[in-house]
Structure formats: structure tokens, C-alpha cells
Amino acid sequence: MLAIKIAAVPLALFIVSMAGRIWDARAAGRLAGLPVIAGPILLLLAISEGSAFAAKAAQLSMSAILASEGFNFAYAWTCRRTGWRLSLTLGLFTWLLTATFLAAMPSSATSSAAIAVTAAFFGQAFLPKLRTPPYQATASSGDLLLRMLSGAVLTLIVTDVAGCVGPKWSGLLTVFPVLGCVLAVSCQRAHGSEYVIALFRGMALGRFSFIAFCLILILVLPLQSIPVAFLGAAFVAIAVQTFVLRITRLTPSRAIPSNDEQARA
Numbered sequence: 001m002l003a004i005k006i007a008a009v010p011l012a013l014f015i016v017s018m019a020g021r022i023w024d025a026r027a028a029g030r031l032a033g034l035p036v037i038a039g040p041i042l043l044l045l046a047i048s049e050g051s052a053f054a055a056k057a058a059q060l061s062m063s064a065i066l067a068s069e070g071f072n073f074a075y076a077w078t079c080r081r082t083g084w085r086l087s088l089t090l091g092l093f094t095w096l097l098t099a100t101f102l103a104a105m106p107s108s109a110t111s112s113a114a115i116a117v118t119a120a121f122f123g124q125a126f127l128p129k130l131r132t133p134p135y136q137a138t139a140s141s142g143d144l145l146l147r148m149l150s151g152a153v154l155t156l157i158v159t160d161v162a163g164c165v166g167p168k169w170s171g172l173l174t175v176f177p178v179l180g181c182v183l184a185v186s187c188q189r190a191h192g193s194e195y196v197i198a199l200f201r202g203m204a205l206g207r208f209s210f211i212a213f214c215l216i217l218i219l220v221l222p223l224q225s226i227p228v229a230f231l232g233a234a235f236v237a238i239a240v241q242t243f244v245l246r247i248t249r250l251t252p253s254r255a256i257p258s259n260d261e262q263a264r265a
Contacts, residue, residue: 006155038214039233042057042230052221061214080197084184095176109215124204131194150182151182155178205245216237217233
């Protein structure tokens with residue numbers, strides 16, 4: 001499973017980076033918010049440990065969205081005023097505080113879903129608004145390679161720590177924001193803070209499909225075979241993502257004023 005996880009993280013970083021290059025930061029964020037890493041890991045857990053174990057892991061993964069959004073929130077509000085080092089430090093500190101809270105409280109499928117949905121709406125409501133269109137720059141091959149290598153190394157570190165702690169922390173560390181850390185730092189350095197904020201706002205939209213994926217696994221794994229449960233979860237996740245995208249396109253958003261308009265104001 002470790003080999004799959006190490007391979008999945010660089011691959012996900014490559015796909016997300018390409019999405020940002022082809023489309024924009026929001027599209028990259030929506031892809032990063034999908035269960036592109038947790039999904040394969042949960043599948044391997046179901047095969048190796050059984051359906052009940054995988055359903056419990058899916059429950060913990062869902063509640064851990066709160067910690068991931070805590071990281072995004074702290075990083076996004078800090079990166080406009082300072083560099084990536086302090087932003088990353090505050091983001092990781094916020095993640096640790098939130099994860100400690102989640103590890104200490106009892107969890108159920110209902111409470112985990114409520115926490116996850118609240119976190120996703122919180123991200124949409126309270127992440128910083130874009131002041132200007134994010135600077136769109138093409139990541140160099142060296143930067144892309146560094147992102148993938150950093151993701152693999154960070155995955156090794158997190159996985160090693162997860163093997164030394166209890167089951168709850170192991171579940172929380174399974175969805176440690178590896179993508180968020182690597183993408184935030186590299187994108188702030190290459191494209192600026194507005195790009196990072198757009199990335200995180202897109203990621204918050206992707207959380208809803210992640211929640212749907214985990215909920216279907218929790219409900220269906222005890223009743224159906226593993227292939228049926230995961231195919232159903234993937235189908236529902238895609239359907240939810242499509243619905244969310246349509247809703248956001250229909251919702252009017254305030255245009256970002258141009259530099260001339262800002263000067264006149």
C-alpha cells in the first residue's frame with residue numbers, strides 16, 4: 001500500500017499541475033479536492049483489511065476534511081502578507097490543533113458528515129476573496145519535478161509517523177494535506193498568493209464530492225461487495241462534482257475590478 005500511495009501522490013500532483021496549466025487555479029483546486037489519493041488507499045484497505053475497516057477509515061477521512069480546511073484557511077490568510085515559510089508553519093499548526101480536536105472527540109458517520117459539510121461551506125464562505133485575477137504562469141519542468149519529489153518524500157514521512165500512533169491518528173494522517181502543502185508552497189513561489197487562494201477556493205468545492213464518496217462507502221460497504229461499493233461511490237462523487245460545478249456557474253459572482261476602476265475608486 002505504501003508503494004501505491006507514494007506513486008499516487010506524485011501522479012496526483014502532476015495531474016493537478018497540468019490542470020492549472022491548461023485551465024486555471026480553480027480547476028486545479030477542484031481536482032485536488034477529489035479523493036484522488038484517499039480513494040485508492042481506501043480501496044487497498046478494503047481489500048487487505050476488510051470492508052468494515054475500510055468503512056471506518058472512510059469515516060475518519062471524511063471528518064479530517066475539517067483539519068485540511070483549517071490548513072487552507074490559515075495558509076490563505078497568511079500568504080498575502082508574508083512568505084511561504086510562515087504561511088506553511090501557521091497552516092500546519094492549525095492542522096495539528098484541528099486534528100488533535102478530532103482525535104479527542106467521539107466520532108460517528110453522522111457527526112463526521114456534519115463536520116465535513118460544515119468545513120466545506122466554511123471554506124467557501126471565509127477563505128479570502130480574490131482581489132485580482134491570479135497570475136497564470138507555466139510551471140517549469142524543474143518546478144514540476146520538485147513538486148512530485150516533495151510529495152513523495154512528505155508521504156514517506158507522514159506514513160512513517162502514522163505507523164507509530166494510534167488508530168485515530170493513523171486515520172487522520174492518511175488524509176494529511178500532502179497535496180495542499182506542496183501545491184501551496186510551489187504555487188505561491190511561482191504564481192503568487194492570489195493563485196494559491198484561487199486554488200484553495202476550488203479545492204473547497206471539490207470537498208463535496210469527497211464527502212459523497214466517503215458516505216457511499218460507509219453506507220454500502222457493509223451491504224455490498226467491494227467493487228460495487230467503490231464503483232457506486234465513484235459514480236456519486238462524479239455526479240456531485242458535476243452538480244456543484246453547475247450551481248457555481250449559475251451563481252452570480254462580483255467581478256474583480258480592473259486597475260483603472262480601482263484607481264478611480
